[in-house]
Amino acid sequence: MAASKPPSPAISPPSLSFPRATFAKLSPHPFLLAHLQPPTPPSANTTPPHRPNGRLPTQFRPPNLHTGSLTHASGSSVVRLGDTAVVCGIRAEILPASNVGCAYTCGGSDDDTEIQALGLLVPNVELSTGCSPAHLPGQPPSPLAQTLAARLQSLLYATNLIGADELRIMYVSPPADDAGEGGGAEEVKAWWTLYIDILFISLDGNPFDAAWASLLLALKDTRLPLAYWDPDLACVLCDDLVANAKRLRMRRWPVASTFAVYSAQERGSVGGDGAGKWILADPDAFEEGLCRESVTVVVDCEEAEGGGVKTRIVRLEKRGGGSAGKAEIKEVVEMATERWRVWRDVLKGNA
Amino acid sequence: MSMNRKNLDSEDTKWELQEFVSGWYEIPAAMTDRRRINGPPGGSSPVIFASSLGIGGRSVKRPSRIRPPDELRKIFLKTGLTPLASGSAYLELSPSANTGETCDSLAPSSSALKLTCAVHGPRPLPRSAPFTPQIQLSTHIKFASFAARQRRGYIRDASERDLAVHLETALRGVIIGNRWPKSSVEVVITVLEGEEDRWWGDETGGGTTGGSAGGWGMMNVLAGCITVASAAIADAGIDCLDLVSGGVAAIVKTPQSQHEAPDRDTDMGEIGKNGRLQLVIDPAPSEHQEIYAACVVGYLSTRDEITELWLKGNIPGTTSFSTPMQMAEVGGLLDKAVEAAVAVRLVLGEAVREAAELKAGQNRNNKE
Numbered sequence: 001m002a003a004s005k006p007p008s009p010a011i012s013p014p015s016l017s018f019p020r021a022t023f024a025k026l027s028p029h030p031f032l033l034a035h036l037q038p039p040t041p042p043s044a045n046t047t048p049p050h051r052p053n054g055r056l057p058t059q060f061r062p063p064n065l066h067t068g069s070l071t072h073a074s075g076s077s078v079v080r081l082g083d084t085a086v087v088c089g090i091r092a093e094i095l096p097a098s099n100v101g102c103a104y105t106c107g108g109s110d111d112d113t114e115i116q117a118l119g120l121l122v123p124n125v126e127l128s129t130g131c132s133p134a135h136l137p138g139q140p141p142s143p144l145a146q147t148l149a150a151r152l153q154s155l156l157y158a159t160n161l162i163g164a165d166e167l168r169i170m171y172v173s174p175p176a177d178d179a180g181e182g183g184g185a186e187e188v189k190a191w192w193t194l195y196i197d198i199l200f201i202s203l204d205g206n207p208f209d210a211a212w213a214s215l216l217l218a219l220k221d222t223r224l225p226l227a228y229w230d231p232d233l234a235c236v237l238c239d240d241l242v243a244n245a246k247r248l249r250m251r252r253w254p255v256a257s258t259f260a261v262y263s264a265q266e267r268g269s270v271g272g273d274g275a276g277k278w279i280l281a282d283p284d285a286f287e288e289g290l291c292r293e294s295v296t297v298v299v300d301c302e303e304a305e306g307g308g309v310k311t312r313i314v315r316l317e318k319r320g321g322g323s324a325g326k327a328e329i330k331e332v333v334e335m336a337t338e339r340w341r342v343w344r345d346v347l348k349g350n351a
Numbered sequence: 352m353s354m355n356r357k358n359l360d361s362e363d364t365k366w367e368l369q370e371f372v373s374g375w376y377e378i379p380a381a382m383t384d385r386r387r388i389n390g391p392p393g394g395s396s397p398v399i400f401a402s403s404l405g406i407g408g409r410s411v412k413r414p415s416r417i418r419p420p421d422e423l424r425k426i427f428l429k430t431g432l433t434p435l436a437s438g439s440a441y442l443e444l445s446p447s448a449n450t451g452e453t454c455d456s457l458a459p460s461s462s463a464l465k466l467t468c469a470v471h472g473p474r475p476l477p478r479s480a481p482f483t484p485q486i487q488l489s490t491h492i493k494f495a496s497f498a499a500r501q502r503r504g505y506i507r508d509a510s511e512r513d514l515a516v517h518l519e520t521a522l523r524g525v526i527i528g529n530r531w532p533k534s535s536v537e538v539v540i541t542v543l544e545g546e547e548d549r550w551w552g553d554e555t556g557g558g559t560t561g562g563s564a565g566g567w568g569m570m571n572v573l574a575g576c577i578t579v580a581s582a583a584i585a586d587a588g589i590d591c592l593d594l595v596s597g598g599v600a601a602i603v604k605t606p607q608s609q610h611e612a613p614d615r616d617t618d619m620g621e622i623g624k625n626g627r628l629q630l631v632i633d634p635a636p637s638e639h640q641e642i643y644a645a646c647v648v649g650y651l652s653t654r655d656e657i658t659e660l661w662l663k664g665n666i667p668g669t670t671s672f673s674t675p676m677q678m679a680e681v682g683g684l685l686d687k688a689v690e691a692a693v694a695v696r697l698v699l700g701e702a703v704r705e706a707a708e709l710k711a712g713q714n715r716n717n718k719e
Contacts, residue, residue: 237401
């Protein structure tokens with residue numbers, strides 16, 4: 001339709017409106033509001049309001065995954081959510097029992113504390129890869145990188161994803177005499193330490209979801225070689241055969257979903273409590289800059305009989321402001337459950 | 352070298368200094384780095400494979416070069432991976448063909464080079480900065496901690512700084528700097544997977560990467576960095592004289608048995624009992640028993656200019672490059688490196704052209 005019109009840039013009067021990009025840059029707040037506000041008067045045939053990035057307020061970006069592409073990592077993954085791209089690589093190293101300072105006694109089933117006490121999972125986030133103009137190298141890890149790493153670590157420990165027995169390297173002492181008597185005592189000689197490094201290649205909002213997803217995928221992809229204690233060399237040796245290596249067994253698959261709460265009220269202004277508010281799923285960098293409040297829900301679901309799922313909330317983080325009440329949180333948890341389904345389907349397709 | 356460019360009072364410089372110091376004296380990470388999550392305080396050790404110590408009866412075979420001496424590995428180059436940066440590119444060299452037994456081993460015999468590059472700028476310098484008539488170019492190269500067989504630190508070390516300086520020289524000669532006075536541009540490269548310095552079977556217990564005398568992998572990394580940075584700068588739309596591309600060539604030892612049809616172009620004579628010296632382009636260090644000398648160039652093919660030249664090594668039987676015969680050898684090596692750069696330039700040109708066409712198409716759509 002537009003192509004049929006003859007282009008006449010010389011005759012047309014100077015336009016008094018800005019192009020989209022300029023409007024967004026000059027007055028971002030009204031720009032987002034104009035997108036979200038339903039048309040007045042409401043009519044049946046108009047499309048529902050969309051966000052500037054073309055998504056519905058409750059629509060997530062579809063995940064795009066790839067695993068096992070790095071040669072030197074024990075496990076690796078690449079996750080892309082729209083313009084946010086993350087690479088996660090896991091390097092397994094060996095922590096000999098002799099390096100554990102205080103004599104640590106492992107209590108068999110005492111899983112949760114063992115990994116945490118020894119610090120066997122070491123997640124780190126690198127943002128200074130030029131992933132966005134706000135994060136340039138030559139500087140110490142930014143507060144964002146530090147908080148992300150701390151949140152990931154605490155979530156890793158809290159969800160208890162990996163059992164401590166997966167990370168133990170045991171040694172059964174051989175029988176002391178010819179008759180096969182004595183010996184046979186099991187002893188932990190070393191532990192696997194997983195260094196989890198998350199690099200942001202591109203950052204366009206919602207770093208936590210992407211980082212968490214890439215971390216889970218890389219853990220799933222991790223293969224630990226068969227390790228054994230060699231009493232002669234007094235060190236741990238590994239077998240490089242793939243057939244003898246074992247995959248990390250993950251107990252569950254908690255999915256993180258982040259939502260930003262946008263209120264029509266401008267930042268800094270007081271009063272006007274009745275102003276509208278919107279919950280934006282999976283915010284991008286532009287929306288993140290305009291929203292004060294955000295909610296991160298980590299849910300772990302179980303498939304119940306009859307096609308439904310049983311939702312368990314693993315973690316709920318809500319920051320900045322109090323405009324999202326009980327009803328909104330409930331809504332958000334429901335959306336997070338939906339998101340869990342999406343991830344389950346994606347993983348099934350991937351596996 | 353980066354100190355004089357920055358405000359000495361800033362937090363930034365302090366950190367740079369700290370990085371600089373810790374790069375030299377190897378302060379344990381647990382002592383200095385309080386802004387990252389550190390591993391167990393006792394320290395963990397990398398995996399030792401029994402087969403690398405010769406235990407268990409399995410022997411591993413060195414991968415061998417099956418491409419002709421004048422053929423590059425396949426290059427994958429794509430621009431525009433980081434939409435928020437002004438320009439970006441991703442480069443991957445496919446690993447050379449496997450010998451077949453690598454698939455059942457967790458210790459892969461060959462690795463592929465993977466680089467991402469983001470360009471930020473040109474953007475105005477802060478008001479406090481002194482006037483510069485030219486664009487200020489700064490380059491950062493960082494290896495990811497999982498880039499090599501040995502885990503790398505988070506703070507840039509001497510070899511990474513050295514590479515960044517080499518890259519800066521290569522790019523400085525190409526960018527038309529006086530079109531952007533009072534502005535700066537940053538080129539940030541992350542090495543997701545580096546090239547190895549030698550075959551892992553040759554490393555007897557925990558070899559190091561980079562910095563050491565061997566460091567052949569660094570030359571391939573530099574050539575890749577030059578190419579990927581060039582693509583990203585073109586993607587950012589910064590005016591350049593030409594597309595600079597990186598090429599590597601090396602003088603290697605080839606076993607007599609594998610050396611078929613000695614052609615005059617690459618053959619350099621006999622060495623030892625059953626080996627010959629050979630000139631190859633794009634050497635994968637793990638495929639060669641011995642690399643004697645290698646050369647990297649940053650080359651502008653339409654202007655026939657070299658902006659960066661890094662040559663190192665020693666051809667056996669010589670101690671210096673002083674006599675005419677040896678000058679000829681150096682010349683041959685240089686010519687081969689230029690040949691490699693010309694071949695890389697074809698891929699680079701294609702990638703940049705594709706991206707430009709895509710962009711032009713988008714702009715047309717937006718206008719309509």
